Amino acid sequence: MACAPSKLFAPALLAWYDKHKRNLPWRRTKDPYKIWVSEMMLQQTTVNAVIGYYDRWFQMFPTVGALAGAGVEKVLKAWQGLGYYARARNLHKAAQVVVREHHGVLPRDPAVVRALPGFGPYSTGSVLSIAYDLPLTIIDANVRRVAMRLLALQGHADTKQDRKIGGFLQTIFPPKHAGDFNQALMELGALVCRSKEPLCILCPVIKFCRAFARGRQEIIPKPKQRMIKDVAAVIAIIRKGNKFFIQQRPAKGLLAGLWEFPGGKIRAGEGRARALAREIREELNVSLKTADYLFQVTHFYTQFKVNLSVFLCATAPLPKADEAHKWVNLKSIHQYPMPSGSAKIVRELEKINGIMVSRC
Ligand code: SF4
Numbered sequence: 052m053a054c055a056p057s058k059l060f061a062p063a064l065l066a067w068y069d070k071h072k073r074n075l076p077w078r079r080t081k082d083p084y085k086i087w088v089s090e091m092m093l094q095q096t097t098v099n100a101v102i103g104y105y106d107r108w109f110q111m112f113p114t115v116g117a118l119a120g121a122g123v124e125k126v127l128k129a130w131q132g133l134g135y136y137a138r139a140r141n142l143h144k145a146a147q148v149v150v151r152e153h154h155g156v157l158p159r160d161p162a163v164v165r166a167l168p169g170f171g172p173y174s175t176g177s178v179l180s181i182a183y184d185l186p187l188t189i190i191d192a193n194v195r196r197v198a199m200r201l202l203a204l205q206g207h208a209d210t211k212q213d214r215k216i217g218g219f220l221q222t223i224f225p226p227k228h229a230g231d232f233n234q235a236l237m238e239l240g241a242l243v244c245r246s247k248e249p250l251c252i253l254c255p256v257i258k259f260c261r262a263f264a265r266g267r268q269e270i271i272p273k274p275k276q277r278m279i280k281d282v283a284a285v286i287a288i289i290r291k292g293n294k295f296f297i298q299q300r301p302a303k304g305l306l307a308g309l310w311e312f313p314g315g316k317i318r319a320g321e322g323r324a325r326a327l328a329r330e331i332r333e334e335l336n337v338s339l340k341t342a343d344y345l346f347q348v349t350h351f352y353t354q355f356k357v358n359l360s361v362f363l364c365a366t367a368p369l370p371k372a373d374e375a376h377k378w379v380n381l382k383s384i385h386q387y388p389m390p391s392g393s394a395k396i397v398r399e400l401e402k403i404n405g406i407m408v409s410r411c
Contacts, residue, residue: 060259061225061232067255068235071242073098076105078234083157083182084115090177091138091169098241104133115155119146127309127388134352134391136306141169159183181230188220189233193240199272200244203261208272280355285327286314286396287364288345294378295400296370297387298334310377310387312396313370314359323360335370346399350392359392361399 072078075098077089088108092101111129112118118126123143130139145167149157157178158164165175176187190198195208198216206212225232243250251263262268289296289312297310313334317326328339342362350357372378379387381401389397 057259060223060256061228063255064235064239065225065228065231068231068238072234072238073242076102081182083178085109086182087157087178088142090174090181091142092133094138094174095135096133100133104129115146115149115157118143119150119155123308124386124388128386131388131394132391136309136388138169140307144168145170157182159185161185161187177233180233184227184229186224186226186229187233188217188224190216190220191237193237193244194220194233196246196272197236197240197244200249200262200268201256201260203265203267203271205271206273207275212272279351282355282357283317284315284357284359285317285323285330286312286348286359286361287327287331287339287342287366288312288361288396288400289364289366289370291369291378293380295381295384297377297379297384299375306390308388309393310389311393312361323362327362327364331364331366335366335376337366337368337370340365340367345403348392348395348399350395357392359396361396 077085080086089101089105092104092108108129111125112121121143123140126139126143127136130136133139148167149155153163159179161175161179164170164179165172170178173189173191176189177191179185180187180189190213192208195212195216198204198219199208199212202215202219204212204215239254239256243254249268251257251260251268254260254263257263260268262271295312297312300306300309300311302308313331314327315330315334317323321329324342327342331337331339342364345361345363348359348361350359370376377387381397381404384397
């Protein structure tokens with residue numbers, strides 16, 4: 052039988068965290084701005100992916116004021132590759148509010164912070180508990196899985212579980228060290244109470260775990276079937292001398308405001324050549340004359356995988372430049388924030404650019 056979680060739960064978890072936590076850059080600071088940025092970067096993104104971005108970010112935007120005063124394109128460029136670009140836009144907007152209304156210091160009041168762009172219940176709790184030690188519980192995927200196992204809850208790990216989990220967290224929350232406690236639960240989920248093959252033998256709270264006591268830790272939570280959809284798309288590389296044509300996505304919607312090469316999804320029953328001609332006509336109002344296959348790029352998003360077939364295209368006439376359409380060379384293209392798939396295409400173009408020049 053597992054013991055009911057008691058006053059002993061938090062000290063056991065905190066002692067383990069003190070000894071075993073990963074040495075991550077955002078754990079070496081109490082600066083609310085740095086904690087805020089790291090928490091936004093870590094949403095939907097792995098710790099390893101964030102580490103490189105974190106240091107670069109503070110070289111470019113060392114203070115809330117520097118971030119607030121920067122142009123949005125520079126902010127999106129610094130974020131390029133982290134995905135979910137709304138997080139970067141909201142960070143930028145929220146920094147402007149913090150400078151304008153709070154003297155450049157992130158407020159402590161949860162209701163005020165919750166009203167800032169990009170803050171939901173989770174990010175408000177995580178940032179304020181870590182930066183200011185406010186006693187706010189948080190539930191992310193790791194915490195949800197750990198709590199479901201501790202309580203031996205049935206079902207999938209989804210937000211339907213959160214009312215019960217929230218009540219449970221209140222009973223084990225320590226009077227001090229709120230930020231460390233929240234991070235310790237997440238760290239336990241990441242390192243020990245892993246979604247597959249939890250390392251129960253190393254677990255500091257094993258004696259409180261009902262799933263372990265019943266031998267059910269491998270089947271709680273109930274596994275979800277994840278469907279990865281395949282999406283096929285065609286991309287047109289249109290060049291004029293040493294310049295390439297790029298266009299900006301609409302200001303709203305998926306990957307809003309980022310820059311990319313023309314192209315789009317291949318429709319059912321449509322070949323690549325027809326899709327290319329249609330996309331170019333619809334997007335640029337020009338006709339496709341020739342299309343030479345260059346290479347393929349694959350990019351994974353959370354729910355789908357995109358296979359981008361890239362073609363060197365000639366059009367009649369050449370598309371025109373304006374605010375949202377540009378001709379740029381491979382050096383200046385790096386100033387434009389792009390989705391990861393398009394950035395991969397740029398890297399491939401850099402490799403073959405000399406060959407293409409000699410062919411054109
Ligand atoms: Fe997770 Fe195992 Fe610890 Fe239970 S005993 S909380 S299943 S690691």
